[in-house]
Amino acid sequence: MENKIRLTTAQALVKFLNQQYIYVDGKEFPFVEGVFNIFGHGNVLGIGQALEQDPGHLKVFQGKNEQGMAHAAIAYSKQKLRQKIYAVTTSVGPGSANLAAAAGTALANNIPVLFLPGDTFASRQPDPVLQQVEHEHSAAVTTNDVLQPVSRYWDRVTRPEQLMSSLLRAFEVMTDPAKAGPATVCISQDVEGEAFDYDAKFFEKRVHYLDRKAPVERELNGAAVLIKSSKKPVIVVGGGANYSEAREVLIEISEKHHIPLVETQAGKSTIESTFPNNLGGLGVTGTLAANKAAKESDLIIGIGTRYTDFATSSKTAFDFETAKFLNINVSRMQAYKLDAFQVVADAKATLEQLVPLLEGYLTEFGNTISDLKEEWSAERNRLGNVSFKRDQFDPEVKDHFTQEILNEYADALNTEFAQTTALLTINDTISPNSNVVTSAGSLPGDMQRIWNPTATNTYHVEYGYSCMGYEVSGALGVKLADPDKEVYSFVGDGSFLMMHSELITALQYNKKINILLFDNSGFGCINNLQMGHGSGSYFTEFRTHDNQILNIDYAKVAEGYGAKVYRANTVEELKAALEDAKKQETSTLIEMKVLPKTMTEGYESWWNVGVAEVSESEKVQKAYAEKVEMREKAKQY
Ligand SMILES: Cc1ncc(C[n+]2csc(CCOP(=O)(O)OP(=O)(O)O)c2C)c(N)n1
Numbered sequence: 001m002e003n004k005i006r007l008t009t010a011q012a013l014v015k016f017l018n019q020q021y022i023y024v025d026g027k028e029f030p031f032v033e034g035v036f037n038i039f040g041h042g043n044v045l046g047i048g049q050a051l052e053q054d055p056g057h058l059k060v061f062q063g064k065n066e067q068g069m070a071h072a073a074i075a076y077s078k079q080k081l082r083q084k085i086y087a088v089t090t091s092v093g094p095g096s097a098n099l100a101a102a103a104g105t106a107l108a109n110n111i112p113v114l115f116l117p118g119d120t121f122a123s124r125q126p127d128p129v130l131q132q133v134e135h136e137h138s139a140a141v142t143t144n145d146v147l148q149p150v151s152r153y154w155d156r157v158t159r160p161e162q163l164m165s166s167l168l169r170a171f172e173v174m175t176d177p178a179k180a181g182p183a184t185v186c187i188s189q190d191v192e193g194e195a196f197d198y199d200a201k202f203f204e205k206r207v208h209y210l211d212r213k214a215p216v217e218r219e220l221n222g223a224a225v226l227i228k229s230s231k232k233p234v235i236v237v238g239g240g241a242n243y244s245e246a247r248e249v250l251i252e253i254s255e256k257h258h259i260p261l262v263e264t265q266a267g268k269s270t271i272e273s274t275f276p277n278n279l280g281g282l283g284v285t286g287t288l289a290a291n292k293a294a295k296e297s298d299l300i301i302g303i304g305t306r307y308t309d310f311a312t313s314s315k316t317a318f319d320f321e322t323a324k325f326l327n328i329n330v331s332r333m334q335a336y337k338l339d340a341f342q343v344v345a346d347a348k349a350t351l352e353q354l355v356p357l358l359e360g361y362l363t364e365f366g367n368t369i370s371d372l373k374e375e376w377s378a379e380r381n382r383l384g385n386v387s388f389k390r391d392q393f394d395p396e397v398k399d400h401f402t403q404e405i406l407n408e409y410a411d412a413l414n415t416e417f418a419q420t421t422a423l424l425t426i427n428d429t430i431s432p433n434s435n436v437v438t439s440a441g442s443l444p445g446d447m448q449r450i451w452n453p454t455a456t457n458t459y460h461v462e463y464g465y466s467c468m469g470y471e472v473s474g475a476l477g478v479k480l481a482d483p484d485k486e487v488y489s490f491v492g493d494g495s496f497l498m499m500h501s502e503l504i505t506a507l508q509y510n511k512k513i514n515i516l517l518f519d520n521s522g523f524g525c526i527n528n529l530q531m532g533h534g535s536g537s538y539f540t541e542f543r544t545h546d547n548q549i550l551n552i553d554y555a556k557v558a559e560g561y562g563a564k565v566y567r568a569n570t571v572e573e574l575k576a577a578l579e580d581a582k583k584q585e586t587s588t589l590i591e592m593k594v595l596p597k598t599m600t601e602g603y604e605s606w607w608n609v610g611v612a613e614v615s616e617s618e619k620v621q622k623a624y625a626e627k628v629e630m631r632e633k634a635k636q637y
């Protein structure tokens, strides 16, 4: 029995997690940094006992909401460019069900994370156990099955020895850049505590190689021919470009050949906004500069992009009649999109090999790139200086609210602050290497347009799932990943209300996060969406039963948790609050009351949404007719 180690399933799990290493670009380091937990009867006596006995190098944090701590784990991995993870252990039933939205977030964004929900008894002796759902058609279906469609890998461990093959599959998936995503290993709560004589080899140090897949000659030559025969190519910088750390070679190619860069949400801050050829965000929430360049382009070079509807303006952002596509992506599935010429390989490795093949090539953009950048810069400055007027105010989002309603908001929230003015004040005041985090509502759109990151990998926006609640939890994960930098969570009042539980975790473990709360008393972007498509304002403002605007003292809420708080409704107040917040050791929250309809909108983009085909409202009929007209112009698939 020398080569066998007798351990419980959970003890074996913790021992195994300690032995997983990753090898990237000549460096080797542990892949699993730690474990977030919320203990219940489904995991406390198994995984809880194992961690208490010997966590090894794993850092252990108690979360406050399963979704929240999972979001923190996802943000950690995203900020670490998918090279390190946290595992997340939950109890059974509701505890694991709470993982579902987070698993979707990880899957949509291709972020590796290990979920370890407890499961019902394998023996079935005490069934139905507390929190077990029962089905007449099957005893094998448990709550954890809801995690299958939102996991890249899913397994249920009902015998201790299954753990070995299950974990090996999970780690293979999480460490493959082409299919990285959430791995969910559900472990029956009785099995967590059951012992087995594990083969000692299972616990030997294991290195997972994150090698850069090189392009084949055919792919390289084809890509070079396409680029050299194009007159006005644009490079779409997607998340894959950031994860592959392709910044330098992208700058080199863009500079040498005069190719403009346009960015997706996940790709933004791969290259700083100050780079002259960087025209910023593309698509529905893009800049005028990027959207104009994209329309003019005859070759779209998509680097590590999934081409979501927001990036492609629902497939109207490009001239699909004439433009060609070249996709460089580690994922074959992504590379196939938009009938592109496919290079299924690592972004950095491919671009580096393309450099010598493009010698002598120059686009025909001439001064257009700098002209577009200048035009956008002027517009951005205007957006940063919007001031409210009590009379004839012309908000960015037009023709929804009357002046009377806008004045009502100004009175109720006691503010005249515009969201865009607040955002640019923040951009100018916080230190340039700070990390910024957001996810849902109107803020990601505004940020993609007008936030100028001046340092690489500092713009952390989850817009694959756009999951409300990621903003605050995500900031905690980013702080764990990048402890020496300030991190700012940009969050709307709606998202803050949905979930901010990990603020308490941040305070508890003294991991400083700064929350910038934009309170417009409503689900502002959804109000824009409904009113922009012919509906009225229907259940998207926060109003009382007698139609009064809700005015919530969020600062007081955060103060109650122990955060240092500020209230800032003017540029001066905001600057002062930001400066003071920098000096704090503890987490902070700055509450800003901002006026609705003062977020950005427009800039030659379109979003295909489900407008009613029949309606009694003329406005809805008109919106539907407009949609049909745009739909005709869009690429069909
Ligand atoms: C978990 C989740 N539920 C619902 C939505 C749909 N949704 C997107 S934005 C939004 C409202 C956001 O309101 P707020 O955070 O106040 O931001 P604002 O648009 O007002 O700036 C809603 C309900 C979502 N993205 N995520």
Ligand SMILES: O=C1C[C@@H](O)[C@H](O)[C@@H](O)C1=O
Binding pocket: 439, 440, 441, 442, 444, 445, 466, 467, 525, 526
């Ligand atoms: O439905 C949505 C609309 C978007 O504007 C918003 O950013 C996003 O969070 C969402 O879910």
Ligand SMILES: [Mg+2]
Binding pocket: 492, 493, 494, 518, 519, 520, 521, 522, 523, 524
């Ligand atoms: Mg709001």
